[in-house]
Amino acid sequence: MPNVYESMSAAELDQALADLQKQADAIAAQKLSLDMARGKPSSEQTALSKPMLDLVNSSTPLVDGKGIVDNYGTPEGLPSARRLAGEILGVPADKVVVSGSSSLNLMHDLVARAFTNGVAGQKPFYQQGQVKWLCPAPGYDRHFRVTEDLGIQNVVVPMHEDGPDMDMVQELVESDPTVKGIWCVPKYANPTGVTYSDEVVRRFAALKPAAPDFRIYWDNAYCVHYFGEKDDELLNIFDAVKEAGGSQLVYEFGSTAKVTFPGSGIAFVAADEEDIKAVKAAFAVERVSAEKFSQLAHVLFLKDLDGVKAHMKKHAAVVAPRFALVEQKLTDGLADLGIASWSHPHGGYFVSFDGPEGSAKRIVKLMADLGVKLTPAGATYPGGRDPKDSNIRIAPTYPSIEDLGAALDVFVVAVKLVSAELAREARA
Amino acid sequence: MPNVYESMSAAELDQALADLQKQADAIAAQKLSLDMARGKPSSEQTALSKPMLDLVNSSTPLVDGKGIVDNYGTPEGLPSARRLAGEILGVPADKVVVSGSSSLNLMHDLVARAFTNGVAGQKPFYQQGQVKWLCPAPGYDRHFRVTEDLGIQNVVVPMHEDGPDMDMVQELVESDPTVKGIWCVPKYANPTGVTYSDEVVRRFAALKPAAPDFRIYWDNAYCVHYFGEKDDELLNIFDAVKEAGGSQLVYEFGSTAKVTFPGSGIAFVAADEEDIKAVKAAFAVERVSAEKFSQLAHVLFLKDLDGVKAHMKKHAAVVAPRFALVEQKLTDGLADLGIASWSHPHGGYFVSFDGPEGSAKRIVKLMADLGVKLTPAGATYPGGRDPKDSNIRIAPTYPSIEDLGAALDVFVVAVKLVSAELAREARA
Numbered sequence: 001m002p003n004v005y006e007s008m009s010a011a012e013l014d015q016a017l018a019d020l021q022k023q024a025d026a027i028a029a030q031k032l033s034l035d036m037a038r039g040k041p042s043s044e045q046t047a048l049s050k051p052m053l054d055l056v057n058s059s060t061p062l063v064d065g066k067g068i069v070d071n072y073g074t075p076e077g078l079p080s081a082r083r084l085a086g087e088i089l090g091v092p093a094d095k096v097v098v099s100g101s102s103s104l105n106l107m108h109d110l111v112a113r114a115f116t117n118g119v120a121g122q123k124p125f126y127q128q129g130q131v132k133w134l135c136p137a138p139g140y141d142r143h144f145r146v147t148e149d150l151g152i153q154n155v156v157v158p159m160h161e162d163g164p165d166m167d168m169v170q171e172l173v174e175s176d177p178t179v180k181g182i183w184c185v186p187k188y189a190n191p192t193g194v195t196y197s198d199e200v201v202r203r204f205a206a207l208k209p210a211a212p213d214f215r216i217y218w219d220n221a222y223c224v225h226y227f228g229e230k231d232d233e234l235l236n237i238f239d240a241v242k243e244a245g246g247s248q249l250v251y252e253f254g255s256t257a258k259v260t261f262p263g264s265g266i267a268f269v270a271a272d273e274e275d276i277k278a279v280k281a282a283f284a285v286e287r288v289s290a291e292k293f294s295q296l297a298h299v300l301f302l303k304d305l306d307g308v309k310a311h312m313k314k315h316a317a318v319v320a321p322r323f324a325l326v327e328q329k330l331t332d333g334l335a336d337l338g339i340a341s342w343s344h345p346h347g348g349y350f351v352s353f354d355g356p357e358g359s360a361k362r363i364v365k366l367m368a369d370l371g372v373k374l375t376p377a378g379a380t381y382p383g384g385r386d387p388k389d390s391n392i393r394i395a396p397t398y399p400s401i402e403d404l405g406a407a408l409d410v411f412v413v414a415v416k417l418v419s420a421e422l423a424r425e426a427r428a
Numbered sequence: 429m430p431n432v433y434e435s436m437s438a439a440e441l442d443q444a445l446a447d448l449q450k451q452a453d454a455i456a457a458q459k460l461s462l463d464m465a466r467g468k469p470s471s472e473q474t475a476l477s478k479p480m481l482d483l484v485n486s487s488t489p490l491v492d493g494k495g496i497v498d499n500y501g502t503p504e505g506l507p508s509a510r511r512l513a514g515e516i517l518g519v520p521a522d523k524v525v526v527s528g529s530s531s532l533n534l535m536h537d538l539v540a541r542a543f544t545n546g547v548a549g550q551k552p553f554y555q556q557g558q559v560k561w562l563c564p565a566p567g568y569d570r571h572f573r574v575t576e577d578l579g580i581q582n583v584v585v586p587m588h589e590d591g592p593d594m595d596m597v598q599e600l601v602e603s604d605p606t607v608k609g610i611w612c613v614p615k616y617a618n619p620t621g622v623t624y625s626d627e628v629v630r631r632f633a634a635l636k637p638a639a640p641d642f643r644i645y646w647d648n649a650y651c652v653h654y655f656g657e658k659d660d661e662l663l664n665i666f667d668a669v670k671e672a673g674g675s676q677l678v679y680e681f682g683s684t685a686k687v688t689f690p691g692s693g694i695a696f697v698a699a700d701e702e703d704i705k706a707v708k709a710a711f712a713v714e715r716v717s718a719e720k721f722s723q724l725a726h727v728l729f730l731k732d733l734d735g736v737k738a739h740m741k742k743h744a745a746v747v748a749p750r751f752a753l754v755e756q757k758l759t760d761g762l763a764d765l766g767i768a769s770w771s772h773p774h775g776g777y778f779v780s781f782d783g784p785e786g787s788a789k790r791i792v793k794l795m796a797d798l799g800v801k802l803t804p805a806g807a808t809y810p811g812g813r814d815p816k817d818s819n820i821r822i823a824p825t826y827p828s829i830e831d832l833g834a835a836l837d838v839f840v841v842a843v844k845l846v847s848a849e850l851a852r853e854a855r856a
Contacts, residue, residue, distance in 0.1 A: 038500070046498040050486040053721070057485070058478040070474040072466070072690045100528065101719040108714035115544055116554075116578055126544075126554045142716070149713045150544055262500045263717030285577045286536035288570070289691030291529040291719065293481070 001338035003356065005423035013424055020417040024370060027410050032371030034407040039190070039349040039395045040262050041315070048314045049260040052301035056293055060300075069296050072289040075099070076280055077268070081295035085268035087305040089220060089254050090236045096270045097279055099290045103255035103267040107217055108146045110251060110269070113282045114180065115150050119213035120248065120278065125152070125180060134172060134182035136164035138352055138380030138391050140190040143183040143219065152180070154382035159192055163200035170207060177210040181217055187234045188222035191352040191380055191393040193345025195232035205240030207249065215275075218252040224308050225258060227316035227323060228346030238272070248272045251279075256298060258349065259308060259315075266298050322396040322404055326351050329405065333412030339419040342394075351394040352380070359418045360389045366414045372407045429766035431784065433851035441852055448845040452798060455838050460799030462835040467618065467777040467823045468690050469743070476742045477688040480729035484721055488728075497724050500717045503527070504708055505696070509723035513696035515733040517648060517682050518664045524698045525707055527718045531683040531695040535645055536574045538679060538697070541710045542608065543578050547641035548676065548706070553580070553608060562600060562610035564592035566780055566808030566819050568618040571611040571647065580608070582810035587620055591628035598635060605638040609645055615662045616650035619780040619808055619821040621773025623660035633668030635677065643703075646680040652736050653686060655744035655751060656774030666700070676700045679707075684726060686777065687736060687743075694726050750824040750832055754779050757833065761840030767847040770822075779822040780808070787846045788817045794842045800835045 005013060062069035065079035076082065077098025086093040099106065115125040125131045133147040135154045144154050155172065158165045164184070172179050184204075186196040196204075204216060218237055226232065241249050250272075256265030271279060302308050327344060330353070334340045343352040355363055360377035367374050375393040378384040394411075396404055433441055490497035493507035504510065505526025514521040527534065543553040553559045561575040563582045572582055583600065586593045592612070600607050612632075614624040624632075632644060646665055654660065669677050678700075684693030699707060730736050755772060758781075762768045771780040783791055788805035795802050803821040806812040822839075824832055 040500050043499070050498075053484055053486045053488070056481055058481045060481070070478075070689045070692065071471070072468050102716050105715050112540055112544060112714075116540060142713075145713055257716070261498045261721070264498065264719045264721050285570075285573055286540075287533050288530050288685070291692045291722065293689070293692050293722070294719065 001336065003338040003419070003423065005339065005420045006426070008423070010427070013420060017417070017420045017424065020413060020420055023413045024366070024417055027370045027413060030371070032406065032410065034372045034403050034410070035399060036395055036404070036407050036411075037373045037375045038398050040398050041258055042318065042398050042400070044318050045315055045397070046261055048311065048318075049301070052260060052297050055300040056297045060296070062296070064296060067292065069292045074292070075283060075287060075289050077290055078292050078295045078299070080299040081266060084299050084302060084304065085254065085266070086270070088223060088308060089252055089268070089270050091238055091252070091270045095272065095276055096268050097276060097283065098266055098268045098295055099283060099287060100267050101255070101257070101264055101291070101294065103219065103221065103253040103257070103269070104142055104146070106267055106269045107143070107219065107253055109282070109286065110279065111146055111150065111181070111217075114213065115152075117282070119215065120274070122213035125150075128178070130178065132176065132179045134164075134169060134179060135382045136182070136184065137382060138191055138386075138393070139183060140185055140219070141379045141384075143217075144382040147181070147183075148382060155179075156382055157182075159189070159194065161194060163194060163196035166200055166203040170203060173207050173209050173214060175210055179209070180211055180214050183217050183219065185219050185221055186237070187220060187232060188225055188345055188348025190221070190348065191350035193343045193348050193350065193352065195234055198235050201235040201237055201240050202244070205237060205246065205249070206244040209249070216250045218250050220252055220254050222258070222348040223254060224312045225315070225349070226312070226347035227320040230346070232346055238270070248275050251275065256302070259311065260298060260301070264294065266295050319397050321401060323351065325401065325404055326394060326396050326408060329408035329412060334415060337416070337419075340415055349395060349397055351396065353392045353394055354390045355392065355415055356419050356422055357388045357390050359415070359422060360386060360392050362418045362421075363392060363414050366418060367411065370410050370414060372410050429764065431766040431847070431851065433767065433848045434854070436851070438855070441848060445845070445848045445852065448841060448848055451841045452794070452845055455798045455841060458799070460834065460838065462799060462831050462838070463801045463827060464823055464832070464835050464839075465801045465803045466826050468826050469686055470746065470826050470828070472746050473743055473825070474689055476739065476746075477729070480688060480725050483728040484725045488724070490724070492724060495720065497720045502720070503711060503715060503717050505718055506720050506723045506727070508727040509694060510696075512727050512730060512732065513682065513694070514698070516651060516736060517680055517696070517698050519666055519680070519698045523700070523704055524696050525704060525711065526694055526696045526723055527711060527715060528695050529683070529685070529692050529719070529722065531647065531649065531681040531685070531697070532570055532574070534695055534697045535571070535647065535681055537710070537714065538707065539574055539578065539609070539645075542641065543580075545710070547643065548702070550641035553578075556606070558606065560604065560607045562592075562597060562607060563810045564610070564612065565810060566619055566814075566821070567611060568613055568647070569807045569812075571645075572810040575609070575611075576810065583607075584810055585610075587617070587622065589622060591622060591624035594628055594631040598631060601635050601637050601642060603638055607637070608639055608642050611645050611647065613647050613649055614665070615648060615660060616653055616773055616776025618649070618776065619771075619778035621771045621776050621778065621780065623662055626663050629663040629665060629668050630672070633665060633674065633677070634672040637677070644678045646678050648680055648682050650686070650776040651682060652740045653743070653777070654740070654775035655748040658774070660774055666698070676703050679703065684730070687739065688726060688729070692722065694723050747825050749829060751779070753829065753832055754822060754824050754836060757836035757840060762843060765844070765847075768843055777823060777825055779824065781820045781822055782818045783820065783843055784847050784850055785816045785818050787843070787850060788814060788820050790846045790849075791820060791842050794846060795838065798838050798842060800838050
């Protein structure tokens with residue numbers, strides 16, 4: 001579809017720009033203060049989990065199998081919490097460690113451990129010269145920052161509709177022994193909403209890494225977070241690895257940060273037997289024992305995978321109208337203009353938006369001037385560098401429906417204005 | 429005092445050994461299963477904090493100053509929790525970060541961060557060749573393991589009655605730029621029970637490190653844990669540093685692991701302005717947000733330093749009789765034999781016991797054979813190597829009074845038997 005502004009005559013374009021500038025000025029006069037930046041649940045969502053706070057009190061039995069809730073011990077997590085986490089990830093409880101409230105913290109600690117002490121008996125990364133990490137992008141900025149912060153070289157891999165570019169992944173992983181890991185959000189990916197296809201998962205599972213200390217960091221953050229008609233199906237990566245005859249290829253992560261309470265969920269990591277043994281050994285140095293009251297409360301509240309799914313339906317009822325509003329406002333405002341495309345996710349927390357090349361930073365800046373905060377442009381790429389400067393992450397869950405609608409109206413004007421400006425600049 | 433067994437005639441010694449062996453055999457026949465190994469609170473103690481579990485429920489307001497308890501944000505901890513932690517450590521709230529449930533985890537993360545990214549703009553440790561860490565010993569095995577695990581060379585510094593050997597500390601810290609840190613438990617030290625004297629604290633505060641990235645790791649784990657007649661007084665290290673005209677010399681740590689619930693307390697770190705800024709920046713990479721429900725519950729339960737002290741009196745009532753029993757049993761059984769000495773702490777979790785040189789491993793092994801578990805001999809020294817093989821850590825809090833008494837009776841026999849054996853072997 002041709003870019004409507006590029007197709008206009010000079011006079012038409014001037015007129016369009018004047019109209020859009022007038023709309024922008026009218027918005028600026030309203031002195032809005034709106035926020036579409038943060039991928040966090042709304043207070044309506046967090047309220048859904050408040051009943052959990054009543055489930056552990058001074059008369060609750062504090063024994064859980066061989067776990068004592070109110071004293072040291074079972075650093076791998078309460079047996080019942082490991083069972084619950086295993087059900088969520090689709091792995092046996094004994095392959096899971098539940099620890100702390102942040103899966104990002106678990107990921108960081110394993111990458112940092114690989115850096116300082118090595119993986120599977122190999123030398124620590126710091127003794128191996130410059131090592132590399134694959135970063136499907138657009139992706140999750142905090143992932144990229146963990147590896148960047150350790151001086152690991154982040155390598156961008158393009159994201160397609162069905163997952164990362166697997167030809168590139170395979171080529172790099174199988175030929176380059178300095179490639180030590182890849183960040184993946186395999187379901188309802190941040191920010192594209194893509195769920196990896198069976199083919200992509202199978203290609204991951206069949207990888208024959210050049211480096212014995214290569215691991216896939218499979219951050220299944222949104223595994224139960226669908227809000228559409230039907231849940232996307234993601235192949236179980238451990239099953240696929242087994243089918244391919246491999247092992248010790250994957251660390252899988254999850255948390256209930258966006259099931260119960262952001263920052264106060266339970267976090268977990270799963271891996272093959274030898275790997276999970278190494279994870280436990282690493283954690284034995286850095287952690288005395290896990291916080292277990294939160295684990296117990298989660299088990300009493302969510303019970304099992306069915307309980308989790310039932311609870312997530314309540315989240316879906318809150319977030320689905322917000323995502324529908326994004327779709328409607330963007331369609332009404334931008335469809336058929338040939339200047340933008342966006343994702344239509346069935347789950348997760350984001351809509352990934354692409355404007356014309358070179359537009360993203362300007363749109364985000366203009367939005368800020370108009371009183372609407374967006375995620376910084378480029379944030380979805382390693383180092384904050386989007387090569388096309390076109391991608392913007394829209395996070396529709398936190399604002400109220402009213403605020404979200406208002407913010408999207410501003411967004412439509414901003415995208416059009418910046419697109420029209422770019423069209424004029426291209427002629428100059 | 430001369431060693432009673434060494435002073436005996438050969439016949440007397442044979443007789444003593446035969447008597448002791450008979451006593452040991454009688455104990456073995458009882459097939460005991462007792463445990464004096466673990467520095468953890470008893471269930472009587474953890475029960476003291478159960479009322480805390482009733483303070484946060486579905487109707488509790490979840491706002492705390494600028495902190496929202498049930499969503500992301502304030503990664504430095506809830507304002508009220510920082511205030512409480514600041515009161516416990518005697519520092520302003522804005523110099524404190526409250527995060528997670530394990531102060532050991534905070535210590536580990538800062539040492540690991542120094543290793544991977546450096547301190548105060550200096551090169552990461554891994555780029556500085558072999559670096560060293562001072563380990564006052566006997567000390568806390570988990571401290572030593574954190575640095576050892578990163579390949580840092582642990583250097584033993586002798587512990588005296590008033591703290592570490594400060595001549596040695598000063599000499600090493602001020603002359604050797606590869607010395608990057610020192611582990612300290614300045615009050616009711618693990619395991620000696622020593623509280624550093626004002627003179628020792630002032631000498632720490634006045635250190636002029638050769639390395640600009642040297643820091644004192646001041647683990648004030650037992651700052652409110654007295655059970656004697658009178659609390660030991662520990663100088664405030666930050667005040668002392670200021671008085672000495674210094675800054676950015678200390679990270680101080682604390683937690684409520686042994687105030688409320690082991691493994692499920694709140695943990696905190698304090699440092700000077702520039703250092704705490706760096707701590708926050710480091711944590712921003714590895715943690716999304718802190719678990720805040722536990723922070724809120726702690727604040728509602730403990731309120732302030734007075735509340736903490738009142739609560740610790742209840743702990744003291746439980747643990748004081750146990751420490752008194754250790755003192756009594758050891759005095760009754762071993763005083764005047766010239767074979768042993770032990771500490772008489774006013775607070776903390778341990779009694780540090782010293783038998784004859786070369787006795788500790790044998791005593792611990794014999795105790796295990798007699799059905800009583802002790803902390804492994806050597807655990808209180810870096811690498812598990814006690815140069816004299818004489819130190820044993822006694823942890824009297826966890827067993828019941830009855831079990832503790834029985835275990836100590838066995839201990840007295842074991843110490844005497846091993847000492848007598850050593851005396852005979854010395855003659856052969």
